[in-house]
Amino acid sequence: MPFVIPKDSYAGKINSLTFGSGDKAVTIGGENGLPFLSFESSIPNRPVVALEIQDVAPSDWPDTVRKVYDGVSSSPAQWAKFCQDSLGAKIVALRLVGTHPDRDDRSADDAVKTVTEVLSAVDVPVMILGSGHIEKDAQVLKAAADAAKGKECILGKAQEENYRTIVTAAIANNHKLIAMSQLDVNLAKQLNILITQMGFNRENIIMDPMSSALGYGIEYTYSVMERIRQAALVQNDPMMQTPLLCDIGPNVWKTKESAAPESELPEWGSLEERGIVWESVTAATMIMAGCNLLVMRHPKAVETVNRLIGELV
């Protein structure tokens, strides 16, 4: 019985998305098969990692990852430069966590200042992320989008409850948009439909299915992503053909596994490696499910993940 390679054929293709300009431009997506099956599909662009910075010093980050940025993290512009110049970041993701009402409740104007500083400090593309607070994000991201006009940033995240303002700002200022829904493949499709019906070009949408950390629901994100890719590639559903984004820093680095000292839990082994492997394996899982763009924190995890990506393509 001779072996015949069982090739699947795919009716659809993932959109290709480019942001940034010149030799700093980054392109994601474009693949026309399920992840890393190059014997039956083409993979024109590999997954890319963005390094996360914040508008306020990360006092709530566990030691393992916070200490990497001690010395630069009290200045977003310095922090951004450090990521670009010393860590080789291809994209810098600025999270305006300080604007959250439960944190420093910084204003939209404060956010604009930070965004402007960071945009001047680096040449690589910049992702602008809200704090995740529904109402505040609508204000903050609108102001940030205006401030970043002309820079073609990635703006996020638009959710079901606040997408209208953010989409309008993204259209007005020509930014790409991250659409996030809560671990539900049907709601993800619906949000993309609503955004597209507002006149936003669906090829400029990036989907965030909502990440979970290893051990804290990662299998839900993994399966939602696999189902999204089935809809995109097998069913050729144009609403599901956006690249996928996984924002794993916040979830990974608030787990007990990333912070509990070995003395407290000797059966968990060394803390330093543990935090890094937690972020690395979470990222590897997302990549295997089709993630095109990751937002991460620890440089060693990023390095490991880039090595893995190099071996996969």
Next chain:
Amino acid sequence: MALSGVEIFKHLPKTNCKKCGYPTCLAFAMKLAALQESIEKCPDLSEAAKQFLGAAAEPPIRGIVLGPKGVKVGEETVLFRHEKKFVNQCPIALNIKDTEGTDAIIRHIADVNSSEIDRVGQMLRVDLVCVSNESGDPAKFAAVVKQVAEGAPNAGLILNSSNPASIEAAIAHCAEKKPLVYGANAENLDAMVSIAKGKNVALGIYAKGLDALSDLSEKVKGTGVNDIVLDSGARTAKEMVEDYTMIRRAALKKSFKPFGFPIISFVSRDDSTFEATVAAIGTMKYASIIVVDSIEKWKTLALLTLRQNIYTDPQVPMQVEQKIYKIGDANENSPLLVTTNFSLTYFIVRGEIENSKVPCHLAIMNVEGLSVLTAWAAGKFVAGSIANFIKESGADKLVAKKELIIPGYVSVLSGSLEDKLGDGWKVAVGPREANQLPAFLKGRA
């Protein structure tokens, strides 16, 4: 069976004799198709029918039991976990080279023996040890195998050598412990098959590339060895994803018998964190056994957790035990919260309480693993049942002030719950989202 009930029915006697315990042959055929019955129940099957149905009844991927504790591998039925639960969690094996010194081997054995962790009530560990015949020397190999077999009596063994003489020497020390003999290839096939049949053990076969591997597998099966484990020589992450996908697809979608067997994956990297990510890829994409070079506690914690996550049943939520969990240094003045036993709910709520640095008592109620809103809608997380749970739990002895904090999403229950609790209990409404817990708890202090 890949066959439908109707197709199976065509091969049955069609006498409706009821000897199988079913009223009609068609009813029996339906049960066979659903894998809920075995063909032995029909005493009147023709030889031809027995052959045909027997072959069709073979699972698409063979199940193999390894080691003294009976770790099972294989039996997979789908390509994507969202279609159906993955069946047998892929065991991790630590690779020990027979060229390592005795002290190093003693340490490796100790690491394997102390690798067990508890994750959501499941005990997970490094189940297997792979001893590799780096030296090529049968006596050395046998000595190390003996050392490992005695030192780690609960671990299953993989005897890794392409030298039949080495396998012969080593297997004397562990044959009855169901080891996996790995290293059969086109050159040593006859000798290795002879050992596998003689000792009745599973045989791991290696051939570079899928054409060669399928030929080899067919040859081995033809000799009467049925417990085969496949190695296509895939070593890079790309080769692993592609080869294992092709093997699994061929077995499941094309009924390609030569590939209807578990896969062994050797993952070895100079950096342990990097090795963990490649092992993770194998875990997700169809490896049945994963052999790694090191098992630091932080690494196995991550790999075993991932494996557990990927292999959970998408239809059945993971649940934690019903009880009142003490978080931090909780005492009689600490807040008492209640929520459901869906493991994700538990982990997230617990995590946020820990982030708040406010010690609490967290009462976890069994609602069969549903989340708060789902459990409430299903009538499992309602005033009456919560009141009973709290009263029976002895919570009133844990806290000085009888106040119960309920999740914000079920704030409608607060009045009714207070009534049903009686006895001076007060109900306070907590936040809707877990990530608001730190602000909530700190605000009350």
Next chain:
Amino acid sequence: MIIIGERISVIARKVREAMAARDPKPLQELARQQFEKGANYIDLSIGPAEDDGPQLMDWAVKVIQEVVSAPLCLDTTNKAAMIAGLKAHNNQWGRPLINSASGEEERLNNMMPLAGEYNAEIIALTLTEKGIPALAEERCEVAANIMAKAMECGVPMEDIWLDPLILPVPFQQDKCKESIRAIRLFRELNDPPMKTTVGLSNIANGAPKELKGIITRTFLVLLMYEGLYSAIADPNDKEFMDTMKTVDVLMEKRLYAHSYLEM
């Protein structure tokens, strides 16, 4: 499910006149409308066109593809016209679809080789010189014959769309189930399953106007349940398209979202 928009047919007076006068506007209007309503292919039926088939086909293909980015379904029994259409076809949005070969020897020999030569997909009707076979199994025999010819011409099985032919329920009610069964049996003729298509409106031919809609879209549901791959139909019929999308969702071929009918 794939929809082949059927409106550009020489049977319709408006189309006939536009073709005769070489007036592109009515054809372009119909093409655009159908494409916007979700047609995946636009059928172009020029009839026998004995006088000027090739020139007509060449002109019509070009004016239609000027305004819609879609592949065309070239509908004629005139071999020279078919060749002209295949040559004029712009393949960047998909390969052309030959409508059609059949189990009739001459038609099979005329059309099947063109699919091989021009790398086109091809609809094949499972009838012979003796007419439409009564039983689904008999249609399968015709299909097997067509598939053998395809192999001779180097046409892959995946490029053949088998059509069991639909008879109108007002006159041939007893034959309707056979067409449905034929779809299921056709699929089983190969792995991966053979593609299929039907000229759906035939089912309601001869029925009163007010019944055509309910008959057609209910028949569609039964055919889609058996795995129908495509249909030649009118995408402007909203109830028809809504039914098609809903069956897709219920059979898990299309992801649900509250606004799924708007897509």
